[in-house]
Amino acid sequence: MKVLAVETSSAVISVAVVDEQRLLAEYILNQERNHSMKLMPVVELVLEDASLALKDIDVFAVAHGPGSFTGLRIGVATVKGLAQALKRPVVGVPTLDGLAFNLAYVRGLICPIMDARRAQVYTSVYRWSGNALERLEEYSAMSVEKLIEVLNKWDEPVHFCGDGIFAYRSVIEERMRSRAVFAPPTHALQRASSIAWLALERALAGDTQNYWELQPFYLRKSQAEQRFESRRQDGEAGC
Template sequence: MKVLALDTSSIVASVAVMDDEKLIGEHIINHERTHSQKLMPMVDDLLKSCELTMEDIDLIAVAEGPGSFTGLRIGVATAKGLAHAMNIPVAGISTLDALAFNLPFCEGLICPLLDARRNQVYTAIYKWEEGDFLSIDGPMAITLDELIEKLSVRPERVIFMGDGMEKNAEVLTKSLGNRVVFSPNTVKMPRASSIAQLALQKAAEGKIESFYALTPNYLRKSEAERQYEEKMKRCDQDGCGKD
């Protein structure tokens, strides 16, 4: 089975092709340019470089979130469009799962951090145990203090990664001391190859789905939704539109 994987959940755009035996190719761009401009050219270029066409692809995998709302919409919409056109299934993969999967078989806890703004992070806690990739807690959108409280009661070292890592490095080190490890640049960012590997595992378990069912997992409401709800609450309290 050949899987085409996409990740546009952050500023990083990543595309990969993988089969059951090997990673065939991967393109990563970590530079400011809109995903709507670069994603499809990256897909086309990667397939040509690997001497493949969309007819060779059996499964589309995509980072379903959490992450940038706009980035997720672009990635999911692209995956749905490609899957619809080729009449093939899709696999939505958690951005946090894929980030943590960048560090296979390591010791200690793995804690991806994505900047969720509003003084929060998107995060989860993982661990490898006897070759199994385990989700310990999450996914969740919480404050850094809440995350530190969760980690403080555990004895393991904690490996951090993701675009929220540098921003919070000083506080994490001050709070957790020498238990803190920051991942190197090569694995701290989203990689479509991890999306692809997790998608192949889903396929082996029969957990792939129709593109109709694929939706982004924002993990929390958008700013527009929150503002609308607050407006409606004020209207209920103040009697907006009533004579």
């Protein structure tokens, strides 16, 4: 089984192809470029370098959220279009699961943090149990201060990854000191290969979707939606 995965939930754009035994090809670009213009050329490049065609792909996968509202829509729409055209199943993988999978088999807790703006991060907490990655907390949007309170339930090292470590590393180090461990740059950000491996596991277990069922996974409303609701409520209050 071959899985093609795309990751466009942040400034990073990444595409990977895996089969049941190996990573066949992966492309990662961290340049904050226009995902809508770059994604399909990257898909074509990865397939060409892997000596594959789109018809050779059995399952399409995507990091479907949380993350950048625009980036998620681009990734999900692209995967839905490919799956519809080729009549293939899809798998939507939570972005935070993919980030946690970057830190395979580390001891202690894994805490991906994505910069969600407005002084919040998208986050959850994981640990490895044998060969299984277990999620210990719900997917959430919260302040780093609140997250540290949550992490203090455990007295063990916490491995942080995600772009939130660049914005909040000093705060975390000050509050958690030696308990905080930060992923190296090679494993800190989103990778389509992690999404692909998680999707492959689910596909082999029969856990796939039809393309029309796949939707972005948002933890909160966009800023535009929040402004619209605020204006509407202000208007209703003035009536």
